Amino acid sequence: MKKILLFFVLIICASAQHVFAQSRQVKGKVYDENGFTFPGVGVTVKGTTLGGITESDGSFQLEVPNDKSILIFMATGYTPQDVKITGGALEIHMKPEAKALKEMVVTALGINKEKRSLGYSISEVSSEDVYKSGEQNIVEALADKAPGVNITSSSGTAGASSKIIIRGNNSFANNQPLFVVDGIPVDNSTNTAAAGDNPFNANLAGVSESNRALDINPDDIESVSVLRGPAAASLYGQVGANGAILITTKKGKYGKGKGIGITYSSSMEVTTVNKLPALQDKYLQGDNGVFNTFSAGPDGLVGTADDIMGTPNSWGPRKDTAGMKTYNKYNDFFKTGMAYNNSISMTGGNENAIFRSSISNYTNTGVIPGSKLNRTTVNVSGESKMTNWLTVGASANYTNTAGERVQNGSTLGGVMLTLLRAPINVDITKSFNPVTGQGIRYYGIYDNPLFTVNHNPYTDQTNRIFGNMYANAKINSDFSINWKVGTDAYTTNTRQIFDLSSMGDDANSGLGQVNRSTLNYRNLYSDFIVKYDKKLPNKFELNAFIGHNFWYTENSYMFTRGTGQQIPNMYNLAYYSTLYGSNTESYERRQAIYGDAALSYNSEVYLTLTGRNEWTTAFGKNSAPFFFPNADLAWIFTERVKPNDILNYGKIRLAYADAGVGPQPYTNLNYFSVPFITDGYTNGNGFPYLGQVGLGTANTYNPGGLRAAHVQGKEVGLDLKMFKKKLSIEAVYYDQISKDNLLAQPVAYSTGYQYQYINAGQIENKGVELHLGLDVLKTKDLQWNIGMNYSKNISKVLSLTNGLNSMSIESGFSDIGAYAVVGQPYGVLYGTAWDRDPKTGKILVDANGQAMVASQAKVIGNPNPDYLLGITSSLTYKNFNFSFLIDIKQGGDIWNGTWARLNRIGMSDASADREKTYVIDGVYAPGTPNAGQANTTAVTASYYYKTFKGDGGSYAAENAIQDGSWIRLRSVNLSYRIKLRAKNTKSIVDYLDLGITAKNLILITPYKGVDPETSLTGAGSNISGFDYFNNPGTKSFLFNVRVGL
């Protein structure tokens, strides 16, 4: 990897030098239509790529080769002018262009296109939007910036992943969009460290890992194009179905005398927990009113036979009668998080070469003690006009991301599980006994949360490099060639310690364990594109290209585990009595040819046809390629309307596209595998077993003959600019169906298999996306605009496979899972439900007044939101800017397993009301004496909270389904810019920005738990809406300073 880095640097340096032919100097000044001086006008020597930009006083100065005599002046919204060099100073008056300004956007494969020509949906997010969000994870920074995009942060832990879904879930494989930086795909996986013998879904427990787009420094981002849906991303073929996020990094700027610009920015963020489950503070640890806690017994050692286990329950005596000291564990545990970001960048350029370099560091110590993230990035890029027909460039990025994380979710070593369950009589700050070297427990099998923090650290470190080299050659006036190659390579090392006496180890033995893993990811990417741009007769114009793509990906993963720690405080594998190792690797090579032909008439009607034919090794040897077509049409109908002040611009667009989802490698043949043997309660048995390796038939049957899944999308859009372009509207309706989905279809277990990997099933996502922008006021000193993004996606599983009505999309818990059910939205929560009276819908109770559980599980919740609404407003007065972002999510159920368990163990706020009986609102079940009549039989508070509202005994998971809607003030931002150079041209400092941002300041939600923007399984999973002792979310204040030199 070092070699690659060196290599890039070499190239960037090499391209920065130049030698030129003889030339002369030409000066002049440019004015606008009102006669004011016009800065920022592009000046180019005709027939060359030489040029520059006019200064703030409209002046310019150029070295022009002796054999050239014409200059071209260009500015957006103005008609380009050719001016002959006269010898003296030139005076140019620019004239406004009749047509709308050319707004260029980055489209698939990094091709720049005029926005008005597009028949599909692209949203753009600027570097300022990213900066203002204050987010260091680019995915989180995109929240509410574009319609159709749904972002869910898994928790407020430092470095926790954020999941991005565009227009709903299309597949049973990956549903997140492709991430591309400067034309080269970068990996955005959320990797979970898991042993080869771990039988469970590793996402259900463990730490909140980062999604790897976190490795991108947001300060390096110039703009982000969000390719919403298959039409926009069709040219990415079998990875285009979920849309794409195209990131363009900042570059230097061409122009004479641009010199060197330096930008330094620094921020400090103060973070606190924003929402926690409400707990009772009246009752102590124990059962049936009798106090009972853990005791290490006479020998003082935990984990020995004389231990008194105690109880996890808080059904003990009242604290006022027991007279015991009690504690506020939230105060004792959570702390104020601090994050610092420092970033410096340097840009430079002349007429022929540009460069930019940046260094940044971000450090975040989270609200959960022991959680930390540190990221350092170095980025260099350069581009040079080698000759008048050839431009070459390269960029390279190095990132080091290191995290310290804590366990969450369903594990005895998880901080939230043991913290929330800790009875009020437990002083969690007493977590370690230095005499015995053991943790102090309050229940026989739980670690103290602060013991976990201090003794069970998870550390990870990622070293990553990504970058590219490219050459753009202009062959003649019509043809040009672009070739770009790039790579993305990283290594992640992780280490999880479960210290002596921790119950978090796999065997829950307290004997100590260390897990170490190394993940290597690498891709290699090349796009070779030949472009043809030609103005045809009769106002027709053709812009076309054909290209070839090579894309190689490899993954390798090595896991080692030591159990039975022999020396305290030593975590080297050498000091563990038993070692285990596992490794996996996979390789895939894709190649494709593609083409794009855009025909336009009079800048009014644009028709684009594209196609990509793709081969992948994942389908096996000699497999057939797959074709992904796209057609889109844009009509700017206002070209037919007389210019007026009401409707300034209007476009109707239509697109039909087909993009794909590729299979996992090696899924076309049947293999034997080392199986997981577990009943689901223990970690089970694995191999090598007593020195013997065991192999079984795999649990998935691969009949072969796979095809790529196709997502076929139709969309129709309307773009309007009205009232002197003060109001802009973008409305889209889309309907996309994924067909031939690649899925592990559950089969009858009695076949000897549990799944078969086949093409089957259809998922539909249709919806409406609306973007509104309104310039309320626009004067020289005062600007006020309001923006709104609305998205509504209706997801529906149209079919699965022959006769199959429902299937789990990913392994969940035994009584609650995420399912695909025909006729229902994707990923519905499926679990045990109460038996209900078919007439009234009321819960059936038995003769004892206790609710009855239905014999079959069913759909009990929908985690997909009804709609998302983001409202932004920005008010600028002179150098002040005030802006805010309100984020509304309506609907989206969450299974609050935390709440149910806290009820059951008598820790929840509600369960304090226990000195009374309860009558369940239900009717007596058939077969009981008063069948059909309203229930009047009271049940004990113990039954009511442990079972009816909890997860003990004969309970139904449906009782914990809660509405995860929210209204939040996601960010509010106040900034002030001091323009020093504007006042004094000799000032070294150009400008100084001061800003303060508050994030998540207000959260309104009916959800009874942590911040409902939460995910147990993180961005690496297709499960949504699981909360089982998830880490909490945060709110924060962020102060930033930015200096431009």
Place this chain on the structure above:
Amino acid sequence: MKHIKIFFLSMVCLIGISACKHNDDLYINPNNPLHATPQTLLTEIEVATMNTYEGDLTRTAGILVQHGVGADGQATATQVYSLQESLFDNQWGQLYQTLGTADSLRTIFGKANPYYEGIADIMMAMNWGALTDLWGDVPYVQALKIKLYPSPMFDAQQVVYAGINTLLDSAISKLSVDPSMNVFQPSTDDLIFGGSTANWIKTAWTLKARYLNRYSNKSNYDKATILTWLANGITDAGSDCMAVHGLKSNESNQWYAYLNSRAYIVAASTLVDTMATRPTDLRLDFYFDSTGGGVGGSSVDSPTLNASYWGPYLAGSSATPTPLVTYAEAKFIEAEVKVRQADPTAFTTLNDAIVASCTKVTGGLYTGADIATYTATNTNLNSVMFEKWIAMFGQMEVYTDYRRTKLPHLTPVAGASTTTIPDRFPMSQAERTGNKNTPSPAASSIILPVWFETP
């Protein structure tokens, strides 16, 4: 031009120096083999079968026969007979997957390696046994043939028992061939018996007797044959078929692993109090953990964690072996048959069975001679099944015996979701959603008796 050349050269090099995989690594999984060996398959089948016979099926059976009380966690639902359909998906799948692997072993390697095929047959018999014992009618004839039967039909329980008997006959004949007829002979890869065909043959005979004894409510119940088969079977504890374990966490005894991570099941007063009435029955201190000072059981009606956990017999350490098919069981089957035959020597057999159990459980520290004092007058089906209920602690066989004989008389848990002790385990949710031939919920209700319970 020099710069340009360097540049293009570097672009080509970038692909060149970053070596890519070619050929098979792109097409054939480097992580899993296309071909296995008889050794690796056998080891897997044995481990999976041992795991099944120790795991949640057995724990659940133990709660239902009131050996244990589910006092916390997921076990509280089992305690009140709230057996949800998803509860045993893992086990149902594991049973069939193991059968599939065993079937592969027989198909691929059986012809050249009859010993391997014979052991695979026995393992299959045990897996089919667990399936039909607990669920009654299950897919059998059409099972394990995904291409032909993606939705296998369910077969009647007696069909499965007949099949088990055929498998065991096949095993005995395969294991009796001359060693020279085998390309490979099992050794350390046979975790249970280290390749001892003699022990496997004995296990097969005892299993044949166990499954023939399922017919005790039927008119064609063949008592004499059972005794004949038992005579060929395990006749001393040295040949007991035991689940073997090791100290590594992945080799762990599943009782130990469960109680260590989820201490949700404690001793039931039903068993503890019964055994405590004869204070000399030292098995109690081996069944349960008495280190805290004596053994206490939880009431089955109001569970509490304030009771004893499992002791050294089944959960002493990660490496503690547990019984699968034993001499003690064989003696109890013999005693039951003799009682049913009204054989006057049945009491001797019963006493032998008790001694065998006590010796086994306590590792020879206690022979149980002081409680193995049954006489011809007080030996009857009640006493045999009562003693067997105590002796078979921690084995799912005891739940089958209870349903077959309704002995000993257990009082169902008060206020539970069914008024009787469930007669079968709930049909797997995964099977229901994946197999359109799955019987209706009514036809597989947990309170519907299975075939062997009925006359």
